[in-house]
Amino acid sequence: KKEEVDSRSIYVGNVDYGCTPEEVQQHFQSCGTVNRVTILTDKFGQPKGFAYVEYVEIEAVQNALLRNESELHGRQLKVSAKRTNVPGMKQYRGRSPNPYYGSRRSFVPGPPMYPPYGYGRLPGLRCPMRYRPY
Numbered sequence: 001k002k003e004e005v006d007s008r009s010i011y012v013g014n015v016d017y018g019c020t021p022e023e024v025q026q027h028f029q030s031c032g033t034v035n036r037v038t039i040l041t042d043k044f045g046q047p048k049g050f051a052y053v054e055y056v057e058i059e060a061v062q063n064a065l066l067r068n069e070s071e072l073h074g075r076q077l078k079v080s081a082k083r084t085n086v087p088g089m090k091q092y093r094g095r096s097p098n099p100y101y102g103s104r105r106s107f108v109p110g111p112p113m114y115p116p117y118g119y120g121r122l123p124g125l126r127c128p129m130r131y132r133p134y
Helices: 001-009 021-031 059-065
Strands: 008-014 034-041 047-055 078-081
Touching: 001 078, 008 021, 008 059, 021 034, 021 059, 021 078, 034 059, 059 078
Parallel strands: none
Antiparallel strands: 008 047, 008 078, 034 047
């Protein structure tokens, strides 16, 4: 069902934030019968700047793709076929190693290293900085 709906839908990028679904529908009405226009919003209700247009017939998608780089509200639209969301595509990559935390240095035998002038620490062998807010 979802794949079938996605095959009849297009993605419209770079949509003006002041644009209404009715204006997007009028812009793509000439390509075919528009079933639904969805402009996505963030958690504050502000538009994200892209929309999905669902058509009644599949042939309308090919006509709508020809409207790529057309202008609406003075902005150049990016039109492409809607992808079906595949769960698990964004796979967990693990934590990237932090270069500032816990660098384990191997012991290199050699002459003993003393701090200069008999006080302070060696600059290369200090503990990693810890966040102390107070």
